Amino acid sequence: MKNTFWAGFLLGALVSIGSAIFLSTKVNFFSKQDYEQLTLFDIEGRQVPWSEFDGKPLVVNYWATWCKPCIEEFPKLEQARALHNGRVAFVMISDDKPKKAKRYIQNNKYGFSFLLSKTPLNLSVRPVTYFYNKNRKDSYKQIGALDSLQVSNYLNQIDE
Numbered sequence: 001m002k003n004t005f006w007a008g009f010l011l012g013a014l015v016s017i018g019s020a021i022f023l024s025t026k027v028n029f030f031s032k033q034d035y036e037q038l039t040l041f042d043i044e045g046r047q048v049p050w051s052e053f054d055g056k057p058l059v060v061n062y063w064a065t066w067c068k069p070c071i072e073e074f075p076k077l078e079q080a081r082a083l084h085n086g087r088v089a090f091v092m093i094s095d096d097k098p099k100k101a102k103r104y105i106q107n108n109k110y111g112f113s114f115l116l117s118k119t120p121l122n123l124s125v126r127p128v129t130y131f132y133n134k135n136r137k138d139s140y141k142q143i144g145a146l147d148s149l150q151v152s153n154y155l156n157q158i159d160e
Contacts, residue, residue, distance in 0.1 A: 040093065040115035043102040048115055053089040057158040058132040061092045061112075062123055065104045069145035070127040078110045080151045088159050089113065095121045133158045 036050050061077065063070035081090045090112040094101050098116055105114045131140040131154040140154050 038093070038117050038119065040117055041098075043098070043105055043114060043116065045098070048113070053091060053113075055134060057088045057134050057155075058136070059088060059090045059129060059155075060132070061090070061127055061129045062121055063092055063094050063127050065094070065096050065100050067126045073127060073145040074108070074110060074112075076146060076148045076151050077112070079148070080155055081111055084155060084159055088155060091115060093117055093121070095119070129154075131155065131158050133160070 040048050040050075042048055059077070061070075063074075065071075077090060081088070092110075092112045092114045093116075094114070095117045096104075101114070101116055125143055127142075127145060129142045129146060131142075133139075140157060142150060142154065146154075
C-alpha cells in the first residue's frame with residue numbers, strides 16, 4: 001500500500017513537471033508590441049487600427065470558433081463588459097476563416113470588438129487573454145478559460 005502511494009505520487013509529480021516544461025516551451029504568446037503589429041479586420045473586411053482602442057483599458061482575447069473553452073468564457077466576458085459600461089475595450093481576435101467567424105459572430109450577439117487576423121496567430125493554446133491598463137504599461141495574462149472571479153479581479157486591476 002505504501003509503495004503504491006509513493007509510486008502514484010512520483011508519477012503525478014513527473015507528469016506535472018513534464019507538462020509545465022512542455023507548456024513553457026511550446027506556447028507562443030504575444031507581447032504588447034506583437035499584438036500591435038497584427039493587421040486586423042472587422043467581419044466586413046475593413047481594417048481596424050489599434051488607435052481605435054487608445055485611452056482606455058484593453059482586454060485582448062485570442063479565440064477560435066473550434067475552441068470550446070473560448071466559447072464557454074464569452075458569456076462571462078460579456079457580463080464583465082456590460083458591467084464596465086464602455087470604460088474597458090474588449091477585443092476578440094481570431095484567425096478563423098472569415099465566413100466561419102462571421103457566422104459565429106452574427107449568431108451570438110456580444111458587444112465585443114471581434115477582429116480577424118489574416119495571419120495565423122501561431123498559438124498552441126486558446127483562449128489566451130491579456131488585460132492592459134489604459135497606458136498599456138501593466139498587463140496580466142491568462143492562459144485558458146477565465147471564470148467570473150478571475151475576470152473581475154483582472155478588470156479591477158486595470159480599470160482604476
